[in-house]
Amino acid sequence: MSPLARPAAPPDRAPRAHRLITLVPRSEWAYRPRIAATGFVIVTQVFLYVLLWRALYRESGDTVVGLDMSQAITYSVLATLMGTGRVILEGASQETAQSKIRDGSVVFWFVRPLAARRYCAWRGLGESLYATLWLLGGLTVGVLCSLVALPPSWSAAAVTVVSYALGQVVFYQISLLVDLTSFWTITSFGVNRLAAFAQLLLSGGLIPLWLFPDWFRSTAGHLPFAATINVPVSLYTGRIPVTASAPYLAEQALWCVLLAMLGRLMWRRAARRLLVLGG
Amino acid sequence: MSGTDHGITVTGVTKTFRTWDTADAWSIRRPLRRRRARRAVALADVDLRIERGEFIGLLGQNGAGKSTLIKIMTGLLLPEEGSVRVCGLDPYADRERNAHNMGVTFGQRTQMWWDLPARDSFGILRDIYGLPPTVWRDTLTQLDDVLALSAFWDTPVRFLSLGQRVRCDLAAALLHRPPVLFLDEPTIGLDVLVKDQVRELLTRYATTGDHAIVLTTHDMAEVEALCRRIVVIDRGRIVHDGPREALADVTDAEHTYLVEFETPPPALHLLTADVVSGEGPTVRVRPRPGADRAQVTAELLAAHAVRSVVYEGTRAEDILRTLYGRTARQSPAAAGGGGG
Structure with missing residues (x-):
């Protein structure tokens, strides 16, 4: 009997879904000009930040709100590397709920032996690792060019790594929640735009949060957006000392848990919303 | 199992x-009117x-x-x-x-x-x-x-x-x-x-x-x-x-056969089918209850010079067309169900 004729026995091994982490890097590789574009955007943005900070510090003296020029430039380079890579990546693989809902192929997320929630989580992990490659590459070049200062201590570096990992989880969860709104709104362009604006402004990715008024800084500092860039970069630059890092890390972890719970709830509801999509 | x-x-x-x-869609004249589900x-x-x-x-x-x-x-x-x-x-x-x-x-x-x-x-x-x-x-x-x-x-x-x-x-x-x-x-x-x-x-x-x-x-x-x-x-x-x-049995009464004769036939009388219409050498007949396709064809061929017979309404497409039309006539009020 030919193999086609014989229905398979139930698989005796778990899905090897971890291989899905290569999905985003492979999709990016398929559009190599996009990789070059990402590099160009990062280099240009860093160059402009360096010009801006140098001009500002020439006028303002050695420190601005307690930060010297080297710290400011280090902050901006790292924030750019953390933010731009991710923003450019969003939706790059076309594996978002929004794009899948628009072409109706989202149904395939729900007829496979891997829950859609897990599928997206593995893909998101790949996205994070890919973005981290950009960060590490940029950081190396930045240090070699003396644009980026090293962290004040090994312990600061270690805490930064933990904070960055938590920040990536928060980053993924925010993107996911925004994407999942497509199940209700069909298109999440509007929500995406609002979220991108909030992310840029409130994460400290565009301008360090400590340059804002106290009321704004204290509010934004407790929102999940700050957990993605402001906290890890502040730890790296020494703006948040290692000894004071625990509450920040705890807050990041809390956002991870809260957003994950909200995400789980939305996934459950989204699976029910599937009924109205497509004939 | x-x-x-x-x-x-x-x-x-x-x-x-x-x-x-x-x-009941929202309109500026009746902004508070709720749409009915x-x-x-x-x-x-x-x-x-x-x-x-x-x-x-x-x-x-x-x-x-x-x-x-x-x-x-x-x-x-x-x-x-x-x-x-x-x-x-x-x-x-x-x-x-x-x-x-x-x-x-x-x-x-x-x-x-x-x-x-x-x-x-x-x-x-x-x-x-x-x-x-x-x-x-x-x-x-x-x-x-x-x-x-x-x-x-x-x-x-x-x-x-x-x-x-x-x-x-x-x-x-x-x-x-x-x-x-x-x-x-x-x-x-x-x-x-x-x-x-x-x-x-x-x-x-x-x-x-x-x-x-x-x-x-x-x-x-x-x-x-x-x-x-x-x-x-x-x-x-x-x-x-x-x-x-x-x-085919579902729509039996609605089958017709289009028969093309070599020459226009005289008045056609068949035991297995009734004549529905005729124009020149082409005649449309409907099988009588109990008569199947083979019986009608055999009777036609036995007494006439037949060029072709087209069994209308017996292909799945024809049957479905009839079936859909019939159910639409039977329950027009039920039209417009959801789904797909």
Whole structure:
């Protein structure tokens, strides 16, 4: 009997879904000009930040709100590397709920032996690792060019790594929640735009949060957006000392848990919303 | 293990959808008026049993409820009443386990990864389904033999033609060797040659007797070529379920035969049929109750020089046209059910 004729026995091994982490890097590789574009955007943005900070510090003296020029430039380079890579990546693989809902192929997320929630989580992990490659590459070049200062201590570096990992989880969860709104709104362009604006402004990715008024800084500092860039970069630059890092890390972890719970709830509801999509 | 453990059992399934009355849409004159919600019946008390080895054609007009039924059988929708079992599993509650048992295609919607070569997509599916590499390779080779995938499977999916992509999607649905197949319009938009390839593959599957296959399509030639059993759904209810040949009995009284004689016949009197109309050498007759096609033809040929006989209303397409028209006349108020 030919193999086609014989229905398979139930698989005796778990899905090897971890291989899905290569999905985003492979999709990016398929559009190599996009990789070059990402590099160009990062280099240009860093160059402009360096010009801006140098001009500002020439006028303002050695420190601005307690930060010297080297710290400011280090902050901006790292924030750019953390933010731009991710923003450019969003939706790059076309594996978002929004794009899948628009072409109706989202149904395939729900007829496979891997829950859609897990599928997206593995893909998101790949996205994070890919973005981290950009960060590490940029950081190396930045240090070699003396644009980026090293962290004040090994312990600061270690805490930064933990904070960055938590920040990536928060980053993924925010993107996911925004994407999942497509199940209700069909298109999440509007929500995406609002979220991108909030992310840029409130994460400290565009301008360090400590340059804002106290009321704004204290509010934004407790929102999940700050957990993605402001906290890890502040730890790296020494703006948040290692000894004071625990509450920040705890807050990041809390956002991870809260957003994950909200995400789980939305996934459950989204699976029910599937009924109205497509004939 | 019983037969239904390998097949599909649908028992008393009902599904309605909420729709909004568009006549009550918001207007500036009556800004506080609330739209009224209605429940449109997509499926009403549907019973269906498909055993392993059966290949059924699930037919119906657009909006009749076929896609809703497929979505319920694949676990995408939860019925409000009734139950569904696929290979003994509840497809909604046991979605992930059930996924191992079924292969699905949904028209031109693709499950391939757009930017990657098709073979990479097959590799991702191997990982998602946890297929042993040897099984995966063997199945892919078998599918390649019929669908000729290797000619283009190293090309990114975004560069494939529709026919190539549909073949890939069919392979993707079969890669894990599911015993149950749901094929929702698998050849829509394809050219004749690709349709032939797809049909050949499905015929191979059907002849093994190892699979329960459900095909929905509007292509009657496909149904006649592949399906021995036909289920017709209309306004959420099954209006016919039986062998393909029995479908003709449903609309028996409405068959007519178009007979072309060598020369215009004199007044025609037949024992097996009544004359409906005539123009020159062409006469349309309707078989009398109890008379079948062979008897009418034999009587015609015995006494007349007949050039051709066209059996109108006996092709699946004609029968369905009659059936849909009849149910629409019988229940005009029920029109406009939801689903698809």
